[in-house]
Amino acid sequence: MIVVMNQNATKEQIINVEQKLIKLGFSTHPIYGEVKTVIGAIGDKRLLNTQEITAMPGVENLVPIMKPYKLASRELIQKSTIVEVDDVKIGGEEIVVIAGPCAIENEDNFLDTAIKVKEAGARILRGGAFKPRTSPYSFQGLEEEGLKIMAAARKVTGLKIVTEVLDTRDVETVASYVDIIQIGARNMQNFKLLQEAGSTGKPILLKRGLAATIEEWLMAAEYILSSGDSNVILCERGIRTYETATRNTIDMSAIPVVKELSHLPIIVDPSHAAGTWKYVAPLSKGAIATGADGLIIEVHSDPSCAMCDGPQSLKPDKFTQLMKELSLVAHAVGREI
Ligand code: PEP
Ligand code: MN
Numbered sequence: 001m002i003v004v005m006n007q008n009a010t011k012e013q014i015i016n017v018e019q020k021l022i023k024l025g026f027s028t029h030p031i032y033g034e035v036k037t038v039i040g041a042i043g044d045k046r047l048l049n050t051q052e053i054t055a056m057p058g059v060e061n062l063v064p065i066m067k068p069y070k071l072a073s074r075e076l077i078q079k080s081t082i083v084e085v086d087d088v089k090i091g092g093e094e095i096v097v098i099a100g101p102c103a104i105e106n107e108d109n110f111l112d113t114a115i116k117v118k119e120a121g122a123r124i125l126r127g128g129a130f131k132p133r134t135s136p137y138s139f140q141g142l143e144e145e146g147l148k149i150m151a152a153a154r155k156v157t158g159l160k161i162v163t164e165v166l167d168t169r170d171v172e173t174v175a176s177y178v179d180i181i182q183i184g185a186r187n188m189q190n191f192k193l194l195q196e197a198g199s200t201g202k203p204i205l206l207k208r209g210l211a212a213t214i215e216e217w218l219m220a221a222e223y224i225l226s227s228g229d230s231n232v233i234l235c236e237r238g239i240r241t242y243e244t245a246t247r248n249t250i251d252m253s254a255i256p257v258v259k260e261l262s263h264l265p266i267i268v269d270p271s272h273a274a275g276t277w278k279y280v281a282p283l284s285k286g287a288i289a290t291g292a293d294g295l296i297i298e299v300h301s302d303p304s305c306a307m308c309d310g311p312q313s314l315k316p317d318k319f320t321q322l323m324k325e326l327s328l329v330a331h332a333v334g335r336e337i
Contacts, residue, residue, distance in 0.1 A: 002076060003039040003053060006060040013058030014039070020056065024048055027226075031077060040065075040076045042226070056278070069218040071225035072232070076080045077263040083203050083231045085160045085179050088123045090203075090233050091265030095330045095337045096294035098162060098267070099319060100126035102309035103139060104146035107215035113301050114153040116316035120323045121337060124180065125150070125159040126296055130166045131308060138308040143170075147177040154179075162205055162296075168196040175200040185210050185237055185272070188220045198227030205296075207235045207269070210248075214257055221264060234258060234266040235296060236287075238273030247275020249310070250283055255290040271312045277303065280314055281322050288329045297322075 003021070014037055018028045026043035039320050050062055067073045082091040090096045092286035099117040103129040104110050106158035114125050129146030131139065142149070150161045165171055166187065170187055174181055180203045187193050188209035197204050204224050208217045221232045236255065238248025250273035258266045300306045300313035314322065327337045 001041050001045065001065060002063040003041055004060045004063060005037045005058050006038065007036055009037060009058030013056070016113050016197035017056055023051075029050060029071065029076070033239060036060075038076075038262075040070065042070050067218075067260075068215065069222040071230075072218045072221045072262050072264060074261060074263050077274065078284065079263060080231075080259075081230070081263045081265060083233050083265055085124070085203055088160055090267070090333075091293045092125075093334075093336055094289055095326070095335050096124065096267070097122045097294070097323065097326070097337065098124040098126050098294065098296040099299045101128075101300045101306065102271075102298050103128040103131050103307055104142055104149050105142070105207075105307050107152065109151050109301055111153050111156060113299055113316065114157045114159060117299055117319060118157045118159050120316070120320040122297075122319075122323075123159065125153060125157065125161050126182075127153075127161070127163060128308065129163050130170060130174075132164070132166055132184050133308070144173060147174065151177050159324050160187045165193070168193050171196045171200060171257065172233065179203070180205050180233070183207060183220075187214060188212055188217065191220075191223050194220055195227045198224035198229040201231075203230050203231035203233060205233045205235055205267075206227060207237050208251075208254070211240045214233050214254055214261070218258075218262055221262070232264050232296075234262070235269055236266060236273075236292075237269035246273065246279065248273050248289075250274070251289050252286055255287065255292050259291055265293040266291075268292045269296045271296070271298040271309070271314075275312050277312055277318070280312065281325065282325060284322060285329045288326060288335070289333055291333070295326075 026041040029040035033325040129139040160179040164182040165174040182205040185207040241249040268287035298313040303310040303313040330337045
């Protein structure tokens, strides 16, 4: 629920209400607006006699949060969240593009791609060190060796880095190397992993599950937010439908729907949605036109030799060309790249 404090509520009254709520077993999230302060109170409503709160000095009224997700909802936080990774701001005016290969394969190759995507205008470098492969016989990633290569590429290019973590046992190690932790589609409802990742306080890139509804996805975000981490970036990456012409079906409607339901930024992964490099450019343009805050795009210097997801990876020159075209779309919708 939301405790709305009246316009003239004093700091002391706000603190008193918070303390009372904490005593009743709620976690509190005060939001100091220009005119009024509201306090988000998350916990078991059954423990509450609402009059105990409404009678307190400075309280105007109590408003229930109707959605099952609370901290992720726009009912509680109206202002859009901007996730800041130093100077890179996701959810603001700039469309942030993340690019790089599906998997980190070796240092030379990765660095070469990193330099090229940086020159093209990407702000964050992607690369998998722990890969969630459908087959146990496929390349599983370089693990910590891959993280070291990523960190070296960050040093050379100045790009921020993001990689996926698959297992709670690796969260600490991954967090010690990267700027953003990715939770992949297959793990969207791995609740222990969400909590463990959230407890690092690092920004979390949360992919939508293979067949997850928007509500299930926002509930997954709620796990991270309720672990004390307010920096969640949602990522639409296509969902499983009856259609087989593309690897997944991109859900463009998710962009405006999520914007309405949640204050969290949302980016789009056209590569895993399409499964084919040819569709990456049109889907990227569509995502920006629909209001996405960024994109995550697979780029490989030689897709025909890629150890993972070559068919959907753009060559660096195609990525460079796409970035130029995306800049026009971004301007058309009042954004920057
Ligand atoms: C990835 O980004 O490399 C990946 C495996 O994505 P997803 O979890 O969306 O399939
Ligand atoms: Mn991939």
